[in-house]
Amino acid sequence: MLATKIVDRRSDANSPVKFNFFQNVGVGGCRWRTALADAAILCEVVESESGSFSVLISLVVVCFILIFKLKTINANAEGDALYAFRQKLSDPQGKLNSWDDTLVNPCTWFHVTCDNQNQVIRIDLGNQELSGPLAPELGSLTKLQYLELYSNKINGNIPPELGNLTQLVSLDLYDNHLTGDIPTALGNLKNLKFLRLYGNADLSGTVPKDLACSPNLEVVQVSEGTGVTLPTCP
Numbered sequence: 001m002l003a004t005k006i007v008d009r010r011s012d013a014n015s016p017v018k019f020n021f022f023q024n025v026g027v028g029g030c031r032w033r034t035a036l037a038d039a040a041i042l043c044e045v046v047e048s049e050s051g052s053f054s055v056l057i058s059l060v061v062v063c064f065i066l067i068f069k070l071k072t073i074n075a076n077a078e079g080d081a082l083y084a085f086r087q088k089l090s091d092p093q094g095k096l097n098s099w100d101d102t103l104v105n106p107c108t109w110f111h112v113t114c115d116n117q118n119q120v121i122r123i124d125l126g127n128q129e130l131s132g133p134l135a136p137e138l139g140s141l142t143k144l145q146y147l148e149l150y151s152n153k154i155n156g157n158i159p160p161e162l163g164n165l166t167q168l169v170s171l172d173l174y175d176n177h178l179t180g181d182i183p184t185a186l187g188n189l190k191n192l193k194f195l196r197l198y199g200n201a202d203l204s205g206t207v208p209k210d211l212a213c214s215p216n217l218e219v220v221q222v223s224e225g226t227g228v229t230l231p232t233c234p
Contacts, residue, residue, distance in 0.1 A: 079106040085135035119143040127151040139164040160185040170194040181205035198223040
């Protein structure tokens with residue numbers, strides 16, 4: 001029997017100009033300090049002998065280059081996460097053949113949707129006869145809004161790293177072979193509207209109260225009699 005909860009809720013011109021950008025790369029009057037690990041961009045634009053206009057032109061050119069490189073770095077990181085997932089899966093129908101780790105941008109891969117910043121926001125792999133475990137690396141797709149993996153043969157535990165997907169709106173893992181307890185980290189998914197976990201006979205535990213009782217959650221579906229329970233909400 002399917003247990004379903006559905007809730008309807010509708011200066012001075014001669015003074016140096018300083019910015020924060022990247023390290024140890026000199027470009028036309030700019031000193032760049034690398035701070036990728038902090039996700040911070042640091043730059044100092046200082047007055048050069050060629051005048052402020054040429055400094056401004058140099059700054060504009062370098063900024064465009066850096067923006068492009070940052071998008072490429074982000075795309076590579078997300079591509080690595082998706083490819084790690086792909087490597088764990090058996091794909092008898094070849095649905096993931098386009099997931100090529102030699103391609104810089106995963107936004108060109110089938111079943112992957114990106115926003116205008118080239119960040120992955122949707123994975124649509126429902127009913128594709130995929131088998132294998134969920135990859136913890138999926139938790140690094142921090143802009144992901146839809147994770148649709150229903151009606152496959154996905155097995156193993158739900159990685160607690162999925163709790164990092166705080167922009168997630170829909171998590172559809174129903175009709176798979178998932179096992180183990182539902183991780184408490186899913187309580188971090190405060191923006192989730194749709195959670196469907198039914199059809200996983202060996203899944204157990206309680207849906208985290210912070211998630212089940214979230215005012216944003218509209219639908220949560222689990223299978224009765226499988227060890228998965230819903231908490232009582234105030």
